[in-house]
Amino acid sequence: MTPKFKAQAGTFESSDIMVLIEPVAEGSGRQVDISSTVMLQFEEDLKSCINQVLDVMEIENVHLIAKDKGALTPTIKARVETAVKRSLGIQEGTL
Amino acid sequence: MAKKKRRSMLYIPGNNPAMIQQAGVYGCDAVLLDLEDAVALNQKDAARILVRSMLETVNFYETEVCVRVNNMQTPFGLADLEEIVPMQPDNIRFPKTESVQDVKDFMKEVRRIEKKHGIKDPKMTIHVMIETAKGVANVYDIAACEPRIDAITIGGQDLTADMGIVKTPDGAGIDYARKRIVMAGKANNLDVLDTVFADVNDEEGLKEETEYIKKLGFAGKALINPRQVDPVHEVFNPTENEIRKAYRVYSEFYKNTKAGIGVFAIDGKMIDAPVVQRAITVLEYANIDIKDIEKSLD
Amino acid sequence: MKNALGVEIPEYIEGLGELQPYQGVWKSIIEDEVPSTNISRTLKAKKAHTSKLCSSLEEAIKKCKPFDGMTVTCHHHLRGGDGVLMQTIEILDKMGIKDITLASSSLTSAHDGLVPYVENGMITKIFSSGIRGRLGEIISMGKLKHPAIIHSHGGRVRDFLTGRIKPDLSVLAASAADEEGNSTGSHGPSAFGSMGYADIDARYSKNVIIVTDNMVEYPCVPSTVRQHFVDYVVKVDSIGDATKIASGTTRITSSPMDLRIARIGATVIEHSGLFKDGMSFQVGAGGASLAVAKFLREDMKRKSIQGSFMIGGVTSYGVDMLEEGLFKAIFDVQSFDAAVSTSVLNNPKHVEITCDQYANPNNCGAMTNKLDVVVLGALEVDVDFNVNVITGSSGEIRGASGGHSDTASGANLSVIVCPSFRGRLPIIMDRVHTVVTPGESVDVIVTERGVCVNPAKPNLAAALKKAGLKVVDIRDLKKEVDSMTGIPAKKELGDKIVALVEYRDGTIIDVIKNVTNLE
Numbered sequence: 001m002t003p004k005f006k007a008q009a010g011t012f013e014s015s016d017i018m019v020l021i022e023p024v025a026e027g028s029g030r031q032v033d034i035s036s037t038v039m040l041q042f043e044e045d046l047k048s049c050i051n052q053v054l055d056v057m058e059i060e061n062v063h064l065i066a067k068d069k070g071a072l073t074p075t076i077k078a079r080v081e082t083a084v085k086r087s088l089g090i091q092e093g094t095l
Numbered sequence: 096m097a098k099k100k101r102r103s104m105l106y107i108p109g110n111n112p113a114m115i116q117q118a119g120v121y122g123c124d125a126v127l128l129d130l131e132d133a134v135a136l137n138q139k140d141a142a143r144i145l146v147r148s149m150l151e152t153v154n155f156y157e158t159e160v161c162v163r164v165n166n167m168q169t170p171f172g173l174a175d176l177e178e179i180v181p182m183q184p185d186n187i188r189f190p191k192t193e194s195v196q197d198v199k200d201f202m203k204e205v206r207r208i209e210k211k212h213g214i215k216d217p218k219m220t221i222h223v224m225i226e227t228a229k230g231v232a233n234v235y236d237i238a239a240c241e242p243r244i245d246a247i248t249i250g251g252q253d254l255t256a257d258m259g260i261v262k263t264p265d266g267a268g269i270d271y272a273r274k275r276i277v278m279a280g281k282a283n284n285l286d287v288l289d290t291v292f293a294d295v296n297d298e299e300g301l302k303e304e305t306e307y308i309k310k311l312g313f314a315g316k317a318l319i320n321p322r323q324v325d326p327v328h329e330v331f332n333p334t335e336n337e338i339r340k341a342y343r344v345y346s347e348f349y350k351n352t353k354a355g356i357g358v359f360a361i362d363g364k365m366i367d368a369p370v371v372q373r374a375i376t377v378l379e380y381a382n383i384d385i386k387d388i389e390k391s392l393d
Numbered sequence: 394m395k396n397a398l399g400v401e402i403p404e405y406i407e408g409l410g411e412l413q414p415y416q417g418v419w420k421s422i423i424e425d426e427v428p429s430t431n432i433s434r435t436l437k438a439k440k441a442h443t444s445k446l447c448s449s450l451e452e453a454i455k456k457c458k459p460f461d462g463m464t465v466t467c468h469h470h471l472r473g474g475d476g477v478l479m480q481t482i483e484i485l486d487k488m489g490i491k492d493i494t495l496a497s498s499s500l501t502s503a504h505d506g507l508v509p510y511v512e513n514g515m516i517t518k519i520f521s522s523g524i525r526g527r528l529g530e531i532i533s534m535g536k537l538k539h540p541a542i543i544h545s546h547g548g549r550v551r552d553f554l555t556g557r558i559k560p561d562l563s564v565l566a567a568s569a570a571d572e573e574g575n576s577t578g579s580h581g582p583s584a585f586g587s588m589g590y591a592d593i594d595a596r597y598s599k600n601v602i603i604v605t606d607n608m609v610e611y612p613c614v615p616s617t618v619r620q621h622f623v624d625y626v627v628k629v630d631s632i633g634d635a636t637k638i639a640s641g642t643t644r645i646t647s648s649p650m651d652l653r654i655a656r657i658g659a660t661v662i663e664h665s666g667l668f669k670d671g672m673s674f675q676v677g678a679g680g681a682s683l684a685v686a687k688f689l690r691e692d693m694k695r696k697s698i699q700g701s702f703m704i705g706g707v708t709s710y711g712v713d714m715l716e717e718g719l720f721k722a723i724f725d726v727q728s729f730d731a732a733v734s735t736s737v738l739n740n741p742k743h744v745e746i747t748c749d750q751y752a753n754p755n756n757c758g759a760m761t762n763k764l765d766v767v768v769l770g771a772l773e774v775d776v777d778f779n780v781n782v783i784t785g786s787s788g789e790i791r792g793a794s795g796g797h798s799d800t801a802s803g804a805n806l807s808v809i810v811c812p813s814f815r816g817r818l819p820i821i822m823d824r825v826h827t828v829v830t831p832g833e834s835v836d837v838i839v840t841e842r843g844v845c846v847n848p849a850k851p852n853l854a855a856a857l858k859k860a861g862l863k864v865v866d867i868r869d870l871k872k873e874v875d876s877m878t879g880i881p882a883k884k885e886l887g888d889k890i891v892a893l894v895e896y897r898d899g900t901i902i903d904v905i906k907n908v909t910n911l912e
Contacts, residue, residue, distance in 0.1 A: 073879065117649075
């Protein structure tokens with residue numbers, strides 16, 4: 001699936017991760033840009049965690065920007081899932 | 096059976112990962128992950144997904160975990176249930192319950208979702224929250240209508256708003272509601288939990304209010320800051336004296352029961368079932384295992 | 394050669410001489426004997442009624458005949474507001490002095506200005522208890538010519554007395570001084586309280602200059618540093634930024650996490666067997682470490698316990714406890730806020746002490762040897778109970794040894810309070826990046842997820858368990874935290890030794906290698 005809308009989820013608070021999704025053209029592939037307060041220690045972990053969620057949600061073409069403040073795995077997964085759903089326009093039960 | 100302690104329930108905003116991941120360390124008896132009033136209207140999806148994700152992996156230790164979903168009348172309530180019910184937290188809290196019909200509608204969805212996910216013997220219980228005059232009026236019926244309900248809470252802020260009055264430090268405006276809700280709870284063997292005390296810096300005021308509601312029969316209180324845990328526990332914890340008495344009552348009960356004697360006295364006072372029950376509760380609150388007492392007497 | 398913690402220590406380093414490997418907390422401390430190296434004082438005679446006053450710091454320094462390769466010291470009682478060290482270095486630089494050894498008691502955020510002087514080789518050696526900010530970064534990158542030596546507060550005194558540090562010039566700030574150099578930090582507009590760290594410099598430095606923004610009429614009473622140690626006196630416009638030196642009062646943290654950890658820490662102390670009349674303790678200056686004092690205070694009042702003394706690092710919170718009569722005296726080697734200065738001045742039970750009396754391992758009465766309980770923080774801890782308070786998550790130098798290892802060695806009960814992870818970084822390691830305080834001297838590590846007791850104290854563990862505390866094996870706690878945070882990637886380090894961590898007895902307990910991923 002390919003995101004249609006610009007979307008974001010998460011905050012800049014400590015232990016959270018801000019995930020921004022920008023739609024790209026079909027066939028552009030995945031571009032994941034990560035910055036983090038714990039980049040030196042968890043860069044690989046962040047990359048694989050984010051890509052895992054994108055795999056499960058079958059997102060092949062996307063530009064995802066993540067600004068992390070030391071979020072734990074469940075938070076990263078939740079924020080990516082939320083941002084993806086919003087970018088696909090399929091988020092439920094919210095304004 | 097000794098009841099599980101519910102002296103304190105710490106409210107945690109559902110969209111705040113830093114707070115959720117630490118919720119289990121404060122030693123409170125229960126935490127409430129809030130998808131309702133603590134979450135902005137345009138972040139309901141984010142909070143819901145975050146809470147679900149946290150429930151999957153975070154260790155809350157011995158703390159009871161309750162999730163407050165949005166009311167079914169809102170655009171958010173059903174989505175909350177779809178996401179959270181399959182996680183089977185210890186309980187789900189249903190806000191602004193006003194009638195038996197509300198409970199029926201709500202439970203219909205809960206059961207449907209549990210069936211959909213193949214949850215055969217659901218352990219999740221229900222807390223209803225009474226926050227309107229109508230809810231207070233109907234609380235007796237509400238408390239009796241559903242076997243999975245095991246607690247009622249009073250929502251003081253919303254109730255005073257619904258009543259069109261100002262909440263005063265003496266709690267006069269919600270006093271009748273408190274008492275009525277407690278009675279409905281007791282009539283149906285439910286725990287009743289009190290509303291939040293908003294001034295985090297006023298420890299004396301918090302203790303005073305907690306002493307009062309303990310007298311009325313509340314099992315515990317809602318908290319908005321971990322700093323409130325110790326003062327509230329101090330009020331609900333039995334004193335050394337109470338513990339000693341309870342220990343004695345239970346010991347005598349056990350010895351007499353083993354000897355086949357049903358009714359006995361301590362210091363001239365007749366000890367019957369309710370007294371023994373209260374003693375068991377005190378011991379539970381004091382973290383004393385009655386089995387250890389029995390062992391020491393065998 | 395390997396030391397007792399398995400760290401490879403070079404036998405000799407150019408510019409620093411021969412090194413001794415750490416053997417154990419008490420192994421290298423000689424009891425009941427005068428150590429073989431003990432330097433003598435450098436007092437100079439003067440004829441009667443000669444003036445010590447100089448019109449400027451520059452003039453005073455000139456009179457001290459500065460030379461290439463000299464050792465310069467200041468004290469760090471002015472903390473983040475210090476202006477004196479930079480003034481001194483700038484003057485020496487103007488005079489073309491090079492190859493300086495800097496041996497201030499500590500370096501703070503006020504000393505980032507030293508960076509260019511390190512980079513251009515004007516400063517080639519540093520002895521300090523702590524190094525922070527950009528200065529810490531560049532030293533971590535290897536820009537200082539010789540490895541820096543990180544010592545404890547007590548260790549610094551021992552370094553002076555054994556000649557490891559040979560001070561040629563000490564420029565000591567005072568908030569009040571007279572024309573002869575009687576000086577103090579206890580009164581004056583820039584009052585900073587105790588002047589405890591400056592004593593050893595005043596006594597043993599070849600040239601001592603007192604610098605003050607507040608010259609008082611002779612004699613300055615009360616005074617800490619006395620005139621018979623002072624060579625020159627200068628009045629300057631400013632000794633630093635008063636707001637950063639000592640402002641207001643210290644408040645207990647409101648962080649729920651720190652309070653929770655502190656509450657558990659206080660409970661540990663209460664069930665340690667030491668919580669009774671005559672108890673003495675030391676807590677930190679902030680965070681969870683200071684918050685423990687709040688709970689102990691409440692519980693001491695509740696149980697009517699009268700303590701004997703508090704010591705430290707003193708904050709206004711400690712002063713309140715003294716004034717409430719919870720303790721008989723407070724011993725102050727460093728004051729942290731304005732309220733403390735006032736107490737130093739006015740309360741005879743608030744006793745200013747020197748660092749020698751506080752923590753020098755080579756004397757007959759270091760107060761750290763008398764301490765019941767100390768509560769300390771940590772940047773990292775490991776499964777052997779070693780503690781790191783000097784290097785950060787990338788291996789960069791950013792903290793201070795301070796009184797950590799001194800107090801931990803002497804206290805009957807050393808309690809470390811720290812969260813189990815900070816900003817996703819686990820705090821419990823297999824091995825800390827840098828050992829400052831060895832596990833042998835650490836009794837309990839208190840986190841929000843469990844209390845870990847050193848296996849050497851099984852009775853303590855049993856008592857705490859009985860008291861209902863969640864006592865856990867530190868390896869199990871580490872596993873639990875790792876499963877929450879994930880295991881961090883290993884730090885990238887070079888091979889160059891950029892700093893040595895000197896244990897309080899002068900042996901080397903750890904080495905700090907250069908960091909390769911800072912700019």
